[in-house]
Amino acid sequence: METRLDAMTTRLKDVGEFGLIERIRRLLPGAPDVDVIVGIGDDVAVLETGGGSYLLATCDCQVEGVHFLWDTTTPFELGRKAAAVNLSDIAAMGGAPRWALVSLMAPQEILVESIEELYRGLGGALAEAGAVVVGGNTAKSSEGLIVDITLLGRVAPEHLLTRSGARPGDVAAVTGTLGDARAGLELWLRPESGVPEEEARTVKRRYTSPQARLLEGQCLGRCGAVHAMLDVSDGLLSDLRHMCEASGVGVELEVERVPVSPALPAVAAALKADALAWALTGGEDYELLFAVSEKDFPRVADQLLQETGTTCRAIGRFVDRDQGLRLILEDGRRSSFDAYAGGWDHFKAT
Numbered sequence: 001m002e003t004r005l006d007a008m009t010t011r012l013k014d015v016g017e018f019g020l021i022e023r024i025r026r027l028l029p030g031a032p033d034v035d036v037i038v039g040i041g042d043d044v045a046v047l048e049t050g051g052g053s054y055l056l057a058t059c060d061c062q063v064e065g066v067h068f069l070w071d072t073t074t075p076f077e078l079g080r081k082a083a084a085v086n087l088s089d090i091a092a093m094g095g096a097p098r099w100a101l102v103s104l105m106a107p108q109e110i111l112v113e114s115i116e117e118l119y120r121g122l123g124g125a126l127a128e129a130g131a132v133v134v135g136g137n138t139a140k141s142s143e144g145l146i147v148d149i150t151l152l153g154r155v156a157p158e159h160l161l162t163r164s165g166a167r168p169g170d171v172a173a174v175t176g177t178l179g180d181a182r183a184g185l186e187l188w189l190r191p192e193s194g195v196p197e198e199e200a201r202t203v204k205r206r207y208t209s210p211q212a213r214l215l216e217g218q219c220l221g222r223c224g225a226v227h228a229m230l231d232v233s234d235g236l237l238s239d240l241r242h243m244c245e246a247s248g249v250g251v252e253l254e255v256e257r258v259p260v261s262p263a264l265p266a267v268a269a270a271l272k273a274d275a276l277a278w279a280l281t282g283g284e285d286y287e288l289l290f291a292v293s294e295k296d297f298p299r300v301a302d303q304l305l306q307e308t309g310t311t312c313r314a315i316g317r318f319v320d321r322d323q324g325l326r327l328i329l330e331d332g333r334r335s336s337f338d339a340y341a342g343g344w345d346h347f348k349a350t
Contacts, residue, residue, distance in 0.1 A: 044058040054160060055154060056097075057151075057152050061082075062081065063145075064145045071188065076121035082149055087126075087151065088231040090217070094217050094229070095154060100152070101133070101135045101136050101150040103149075105141035106146075161221050162229075164228060166291035167227055167293075169318065170228075171291070171316075171318075173312050173314045173315060179278035180202065180207070181285050181286075182207075182283065183264055184208065186267070187267060198263075199267055202261065213287060213288045213310065216308050219304055231288055232288070232289050240289065247318070250320060250323040251325055252323075254316050259315075291318055294317075327340070
């Protein structure tokens with residue numbers, strides 16, 4: 001039944017990105033159980049196609065004025081970042097990327113050389129990950145550049161990880177460090193900050209040139225001890241919330257254990273900002289957040305370091321759902337996640 005637009009009252013900013021996704025999920029026909037292993041609601045759709053592995057399918061885009069500004073990136077960097085955000089979704093499932101479809105919507109005035117550089121960056125990043133572009137589409141845009149990628153990959157059924165397997169008593173752990181991407185964005189927006197050159201270069205690179213943790217995701221998928229995983233794209237607290245909701249658990253996060261790089265405090269101090277808030281809510285770090293039993297965590301951390309050279313840190317513990325989502329502050333006090341409001345939501349962001 002058609003509905004007149006002037007009779008509608010609910011705006012996207014009222015429900016937010018994830019409220020919208022849930023509404024869409026309810027409107028669409030249910031997926032047949034036989035061939036859809038994981039449908040709407042995780043990083044990637046997981047499909048059974050009759051072979052010895054599952055097919056992974058994800059899509060993500062970069063929109064001018066929303067995800068990037070030309071003042072803060074080059075076309076080559078944009079291409080690599082567009083690839084990385086999709087590769088990170090495949091990494092979060094423990095999978096390997098294979099094929100990409102790329103839709104490009106561009107203003108007529110943009111330079112052809114810029115588009116060529118974008119595809120060089122995109123194609124190079126995919127090739128390094130073992131994937132290739134196999135098709136796509138182009139169209140005119142009247143507002144700005146949009147790069148939309150659909151990425152397909154594969155994973156062995158026994159290595160698949162989703163966000164829904166965390167259990168009470170599991171350790172919550174994360175790879176690498178958090179907050180640098182947000183610090184990099186802030187520096188691009190406020191370049192006259194007096195931040196030392198080395199620290200500035202480090203965080204700017206994390207923002208413009210993120211690296212998907214593909215080898216790390218595959219290692220964690222193979223180790224046989226990880227129960228759930230996702231990538232930190234919307235901010236640690238937001239993504240922890242997603243994992244808890246999907247798994248039906250709560251969590252206690254020890255904020256003093258959240259890993260940050262040496263550059264982050266220096267940048268935050270120069271900009272008179274809260275480094276911890278950036279680490280908790282900044283987003284676009286593309287590290288892996290995972291749940292693993294406490295007894296297995298030391299072995300998993302050692303295996304990850306030995307195979308990939310990447311460190312991970314236990315930052316908290318999953319608890320029963322009725323205990324909620326709690327922060328353990330530096331002084332031992334407990335607080336709700338609301339103490340650090342933030343995290344990325346496309347339709348609530350201003």
